[in-house]
Amino acid sequence: MKPGPTATIYRGTPRNLAALARRLRAGELVAVPTETVYGLAADAGNARACRAIYRAKGRPATDPLIVHIHSLAELGELAVPNGAARRLAAAFWPGPLTLVLPKRAAVPDVVTAGRGSVAIRMPKHPLLRRLLKLTGRPLAAPSANPFGYVSPTTAEHVRSGLGRRIGHILDGGPARVGLESTIVDLRDPAAPRLLRPGRITRLQLEKVLRCKLAGPAGRSAKPGAAQIAPGQLARHYSPRTPMVLHRRLTAAAAAKGSRADAWIFLRRPSRLRGPNIFWLDSQGRLAGAARRLFSVLRRLDGAGYSRLHAELAPPGGLGEAINDRLKRAAAA
Ligand code: TXA
Numbered sequence: 065m066k067p068g069p070t071a072t073i074y075r076g077t078p079r080n081l082a083a084l085a086r087r088l089r090a091g092e093l094v095a096v097p098t099e100t101v102y103g104l105a106a107d108a109g110n111a112r113a114c115r116a117i118y119r120a121k122g123r124p125a126t127d128p129l130i131v132h133i134h135s136l137a138e139l140g141e142l143a144v145p146n147g148a149a150r151r152l153a154a155a156f157w158p159g160p161l162t163l164v165l166p167k168r169a170a171v172p173d174v175v176t177a178g179r180g181s182v183a184i185r186m187p188k189h190p191l192l193r194r195l196l197k198l199t200g201r202p203l204a205a206p207s208a209n210p211f212g213y214v215s216p217t218t219a220e221h222v223r224s225g226l227g228r229r230i231g232h233i234l235d236g237g238p239a240r241v242g243l244e245s246t247i248v249d250l251r252d253p254a255a256p257r258l259l260r261p262g263r264i265t266r267l268q269l270e271k272v273l274r275c276k277l278a279g280p281a282g283r284s285a286k287p288g289a290a291q292i293a294p295g296q297l298a299r300h301y302s303p304r305t306p307m308v309l310h311r312r313l314t315a316a317a318a319a320k321g322s323r324a325d326a327w328i329f330l331r332r333p334s335r336l337r338g339p340n341i342f343w344l345d346s347q348g349r350l351a352g353a354a355r356r357l358f359s360v361l362r363r364l365d366g367a368g369y370s371r372l373h374a375e376l377a378p379p380g381g382l383g384e385a386i387n388d389r390l391k392r393a394a395a396a
């Protein structure tokens with residue numbers, strides 16, 4: 065098979081942004097930076113364009129897309145917000161938080177995979193905000209990776225995964241958060257559920273909502289089984305190299321361990337060095353670990369190791385999101 069042409073990566077100049085906005089309005093796909101991970105965007109009101117997102121990613125038609133908005137006015141056009149949604153939006157938007165709410169007719173079925181609810185987020189990345197404004201339409205965008213693989217946090221990651229299936233990638237630099245947005249189900253405002261942990265933590269949400277959050281539902285969902293929440297397959301965000309998780313990783317264990325394996329610490333281990341020793345943040349700061357997790361997994365996945373050993377974060381706070389992604393990456 066002859067390989068197709070590869071996608072062009074654009075810098076965020078005013079001219080490029082205007083041209084990419086025209087492409088989006090014409091129904092083309094554009095990969096875009098966000099503060100969490102890169103997304104593969106299309107006009108959310110254009111069903112044909114949104115179908116092309118599923119095709120490019122190889123994503124099952126049952127897994128709905130997140131709609132990205134520029135202003136709060138758009139929230140009420142796409143969804144039916146309640147008091148809890150308004151409070152969370154006021155506290156955390158623009159930012160890495162997605163709200164699931166009853167949908168309005170303006171949202172095509174393909175975006176929500178036929179559900180009566182829609183997931184909405186107002187992103188913070190300045191280039192994406194400018195592009196949203198220029199396009200003048202909400203943009204549906206899942207993470208810009210082939211279905212099931214690790215989410216992209218740089219324009220190069222997008223090109224390496226989807227470069228032969230899409231034409232255009234806007235480069236906004238490495239993603240600042242590095243993990244996908246927190247998703248909260250607010251269909252019933254009296255019983256909010258955390259569907260996916262992220263940078264906005266459970267505790268931050270509970271403080272604003274003044275109640276406990278249920279969920280996420282266990283990790284038992286298997287491909288093909290009826291899913292409680294869409295996109296919550298146990299195996300997701302997965303490198304191809306087998307992964308082993310450790311509640312606590314010691315320098316001694318890594319030093320005795322196989323040279324054919326890679327060892328990923330949360331913080332730089334004192335006194336242990338080697339070509340197969342890695343860490344997510346020199347000080348073990350969780351924000352830094354979250355930011356680098358996916359790029360480290362990608363790099364090591366391509367490096368020919370037999371197994372990747374990774375240290376789990378302390379539970380709670382941002383650790384809940386980091387451990388969620390590590391467990392999905394390690395699920396067989
Ligand atoms: O940070 C993010 O959220 C990134 C950037 C691009 O914004 N997007 C992202 O999209 O992570 P994706 O496709 O990888 O995950 C979207 C997930 C779906 O898998 C599903 O779990 C959830 O959003 N979702 C979307 N619509 C939903 C709905 N109506 N009800 C419940 N969950 C929904």
Ligand code: MG
Binds near residue numbers: 206207215
């Ligand atoms: Mg994804």
